[in-house]
Amino acid sequence: MSSYIQKKKSPEILIVEDEHDIADLISLHLNDQHYSTTVARDGDKGIELALSKNWDLIILDLRLPGVDGLEICRQVRQNMQYIPILILTSKSSELDRVLGLELGADDYMTKPFSILELVARVKAIFRRVASISNSGSYALVSKKLSLGKIEINEEAREVTIANNSLDLTVKEFELLVHFVKHPGKVFRRSELLNKVWGYGHEGYEHTVNSHINRLRAKIESDPAKPEHIVTVWGVGYKMEMPNLSI
């Protein structure tokens, strides 16, 4: 047992946003929730600060003067330990790019957004991070999922198929977990968007298709004839029940 009591410091959030009103509003509301905030008002300052220390969260606008938000996201993912990133976008075409590029952002909001919803999303990110970092080895063992030859350790985010480990992106992993938890159930693309991406992305069904194709390339022995995630024509996709015969 530690012999001293460490004072819990408030989470430090970096806000990279060139629109002053929006940055100040976010900052004000997060300060109200006892988060400590720092604002960078252009991309150059943003990237300098983002790479300067392990922030507890970065809220990142995509369109910035100087270095853009996508580049900042990429650099943080390449150079830093895991830092949660919440992306702000002003256009759905940008959102499409973010989803398509799989930059590993933790959440996205399109402008205009509700400040209360943003605060709720921030809290949700911190709850997720806390549950990951509080999980001990017992939890790691108990969090295993399996279906046929597919084994998933949700906490460690590891997947093996017939004992070969797979390298999946965040969304590929989440899609696979979703399917493995619901074997035999058919999901429409719009349902998968809601369940896996989390909220209304109407019109982004092709995002689901492209992720399924990439996932198949990794988990199927012949992606042209999938045995795990199969297409249900005119409806969507389902995870086949494993063959239980011996």
Ligand code: CA
């Ligand atoms: Ca902007």
